[in-house]
Amino acid sequence: MKIIKIVFLFALLTSCTATKPIYDTYYKGEPNYKSFYVVDTIKVENPIIIRGQGKEFVCSKSLVQNTKINKKFFNRPDVFILGDNFYCDLYPQDYKKYTYFDDGESEGHCEEIKLDTLINKIIRVYKYKTDSVRFILCLINANYYNNHYNTFDAPWYCIMNKDQKNSYYKIVYPLCE
Numbered sequence: 001m002k003i004i005k006i007v008f009l010f011a012l013l014t015s016c017t018a019t020k021p022i023y024d025t026y027y028k029g030e031p032n033y034k035s036f037y038v039v040d041t042i043k044v045e046n047p048i049i050i051r052g053q054g055k056e057f058v059c060s061k062s063l064v065q066n067t068k069i070n071k072k073f074f075n076r077p078d079v080f081i082l083g084d085n086f087y088c089d090l091y092p093q094d095y096k097k098y099t100y101f102d103d104g105e106s107e108g109h110c111e112e113i114k115l116d117t118l119i120n121k122i123i124r125v126y127k128y129k130t131d132s133v134r135f136i137l138c139l140i141n142a143n144y145y146n147n148h149y150n151t152f153d154a155p156w157y158c159i160m161n162k163d164q165k166n167s168y169y170k171i172v173y174p175l176c177e
Helices: 002-018 061-066 071-075 092-097 142-149 155-159
Strands: 036-043 047-052 055-060 080-082 112-119 123-128 133-141 168-176
Touching: 036 168, 047 061, 055 061, 080 133, 133 142, 142 168
Parallel strands: 080 168
Antiparallel strands: 036 133, 047 055, 047 123, 055 080, 112 123, 133 168
8 A cells, every 4th residue: 555655646746747837937037138029010911810728829811721730830930929918018118119009998909700710629710800900029038928928728838949038939919900
């Protein structure tokens, strides 16, 4: 009986360490680098939103139709994380530099329409109600992002890049006209 308890305890400990996040929850960033940069405004042809496993992404409709959706898909240069709240990620001292109206409830909000597409039984696809959607393209430190946005049902995303502290993800925020 004692051996069974030891084996069980060992199995429990090894399974817990296997799920330990690879990002540093206490990392505060480098003193001479920001965790968030505004880069540019971009246009994505026929943008659609991919929702699944606790994350949201934006890419072109043709990309989804012509490419296999797997973990590697989300590493593509033409697939972007869809940001939740621009001012939440932006440094307070930069608020006056940028005007962003999409708070999810105001008139400027980019309305979405659910498409009947279902990928891999867990990923839902949406499109924007208007075709004139541009995006604010930003870079967000991978370690910062995974500390603030990682969800229990999407641990796979944090392992996209093993060098969390020196890597940045592309994140976009919609601008509807």
